[in-house]
Amino acid sequence: MKLQDAWTLPNLNLAWRRLTTGSNIAYKRYFRNLYYAYEIGLKENIRDLHARLKGGSYLPQAPTKIYVPKPSGLQRPITLLCIEDQIVLQAVVNIFARKLILRRRKLEQKCVFSNIIQNDCSSIFFLQDWRISYTKFQAKIKEDFDAGYRWIAHFDLAAFYDTICHDLLLRTAFPRTLDDENRTRIMHWLKTWSSERTSSGHAHGIPQGPIASNYFAECFLLPVDENLLRKKLKYVRYVDDIRLFAKSKESVLKAAIKMELLLRNRGLIPQGKKHEITQAKTLGDAMGILPSIEPGDDGGQPEEIVISAVDAVKKFHSAISGKPQAITDKTRARYVLFHAERSPDLLTFVLRLMPRHPEHIDAFVHYLSQHKTSRRLILKAVELLGTSPYEYVQGEMWHILARMMKHAHMQRPLIRAIFVAKDKRAGLAAKWGALHFLCAAEQAGLGKYAKFVMFQESALLQALLVPFLPDDRFGRNDVADKVLRRFTLESGLALAEPFVRLGLTHRSFDVKAQSLPKQVQNVFKRLGMIRSPIPAVDPLGEILARRYGVPQWDGLKKLLGRKYARALQLLNIADSVYDSGRSQWLSYQNSFNHTMFLALQECLAAKRLPGAIKVKGKDGNRIAFGTLVESGQPFAKNHRTIADGFRDTNKRRNELPASHPYDVKTGARTRHLGKREQIVLTRKLSTSYQAILGLLSPP
DSSP states (O other): OOGGGGGSHHHHHHHHHHHHTOSOHHHHTTTHHHHHHHHHTHHHHHHHHHHHHHHTOOOOOOOEEEEEEOTTSSEEEEEEOOHHHHHHHHHHHHHHHHHHHHHHHTTBTTTBOSSOBOSSTTOSOOBOOHHHHHHHHHHHHHHHHHTTOOEEEEEEBTTTGGGOBHHHHHHHHOTTOTTOHHHHHHHHHHHHHTOSSGGGOOSBOOOSSSHHHHHHHHHHHHHHHHHHHHTTOEEEEETTEEEEEESSHHHHHHHHHHHHHHHHHTTOOBOTTTOEEEEOSSHHHHHOSOOOOOTTSSOOOTTOOOBOHHHHHHHHHTTEETTTTEESOHHHHHHHHHHBOOOHHHHHHHHHHTTTOGGGHHHHHHHHTTOSOOHHHHHHHHHHHHHOOOHHHHHHHHHHHHHTOOHHHHHHHHHHHHHHHHOTTSOHHHHHHHHHHHHHHHHTTSOSOGGGGGGOSOHHHHHHHGGGSOGGGSSTTSHHHHHHTTOOHHHHHHHHHHHHHHTOOGGGGTOOGGGSOHHHHHHHHHTTSOOSOOOOOOHHHHHHHHHHOOOOOTTHHHHHGGGHHHHHHHHHHHHHTTTTOHHHHHHHHHHHHHHHHHHHHHHHHHTTOTTOOOOBOTTSOBOOHHHHTOTTSHHHHHOHHHHHHHHHHHHHHTTSTTTOSBOTTTOOBOOOOOHHHHHHHHHHHHHHHHHHHHHHSOO
16 A cells, blocks of 8 residues: 555545545535535546646645634634545545554554444445444443543643644654655645645644544554553543543553653643543543534434424433533533424523533534524524624524524624625634625615625635525626636536526636636536537646646647656656755756757657757767757747747756856856746746747647
8 A cells, every 4th residue: 555546546536435425514514515516527527636646736725714612612723625635635544544444443442432434445434423432432431430440541632633743644654655755745735734824834733624634633643542552551532532541540640641751752732721630439420521522423414303392302401500501411412403303492592502602503503494584593693793702603693694584683784794794804604604694685685795705815705605696696797707717616616506507607708618627627518518628637737837827738748749757757846846945946947948848849840840950969969958049049049938948047057056066157156046036037937838838839
């Protein structure tokens, strides 16, 4: 099993299936419509993704983060990856799962009880039902308690997902690939996904939200688990909730010290406030506070109503206590909220407890979705918009108000919604809700408020709002036109369904098919919007387009012929070190230019075009590249724009310390390439490449 096995076609298809069958409902709500659209062109899209990964032109996108309230009052960051990044992450984790399956099996359901993969490694369902393992986790605690292990050391890790070191994570499964090119690529992907800004990526942290990351986190803790097993320490773990058991205080203290050192050696930090050593008097003491379950992993689908209104009230009432009332049995409370029938009495409980328990907002909103309209609910939602400090809660309240749009209650929130729509500092969760509300307000005839969707910077946000746009916003120079011209994957996929419904295509907005992302072209082709053939993915052309702004041209493979693979390799290396090693970039980019020049010469000679020159001397040896592009040579006279960029790049490359310690003519010490010089050369090469395409591509 090798890292590059991650991007084989079978594994990418398996990754897609596991992505769409995952139980992380709260995460998938942001992408459900996009998944449906991507699936339409799935065969072609996966094939193209495979080509990009294999050819090196795949580029991870900076994610979007939202923040969900936690019981502590702080927030849990949820990382929203673009669809193809989700596929790639799952594909990599598939390989980890197969690589580590035997090591994990020795621990699963014995001391480790979280994120257990299916027994069938090829199953489209990745993880087993958490309820089974969670029950066994509790049973194991009871077993140890009954056996006399009453002293317990409890560990919980601070910002667990955010502190996972990428290097140590990859070493867990692939310790012998330290200098492997594929390992470097995956490290770059993880770094990109660790931050919303590409310029501030970290070497630690994995995206929280995808089920793939849940298993990745288990992989990171595997060496700790194995070490504890070798030391014959009695413990149980559910994600980052770890409990050590012993029959005496001294024994459990020694074990706790060993545990702390193991965790710190992995760069993990136990939470001081949650670490404690106690002697359990009862089984309830041993159970303690059970670990949190990720929002969305513990609910059913909206149509799965299994608890009657009367029983729901009784069960929910048994899960709360105190004055003022608070939820004390979160597992039971959430189960009721996800499965209860509509009830006025349960609604009263929910409206009373919702402000006190923002960490359960997803469960509250799931239950409230059954109420088509409710004056009490509308008033509570408006109240929370002004009192809740959490943008996620505010966003959910906007969605509720949008669904219950009534003129009499909506005038006041309109002003607040417009403020949120204009606020550049507001996060995606709040903006999505507020703009949904504004679109609903326009649908209800309160004003032209959907226009605010046009001015949002986030392509994902605009894609999320497309289903709420009024039909008359799908005209020229209107919202849908603006969204389509973002030319992003999310924008195009979001528009597929309304285009079919309204009888529109990209041509309705005077947009050329080739300007759309390839994945969107594949979907539109399947829907009959595009009739002409779609060229195969050209990784080399994609890199040139991304780095140098040249238009995509489907003739590069034909131009380079047998030199294509070598040219792609050189360009890939050059592009990968563009920011981290400017001088190295210059060396490899110059070699790519030389390869491109030789291919161009073959083309010019075959077509008997001006500028064709001999590239070998009378002795049969190749003439130096710098000589071939000199200003006095026939090629430079006929194709000055191309020659200028190639000549300046080659000249500066010869002035690098790696090429010559001293300048051949002046004797001055050579120097590494500076940032400003790189920018100038990049612009010149952009002009040269565009001139080549203009010379060879049809008008």
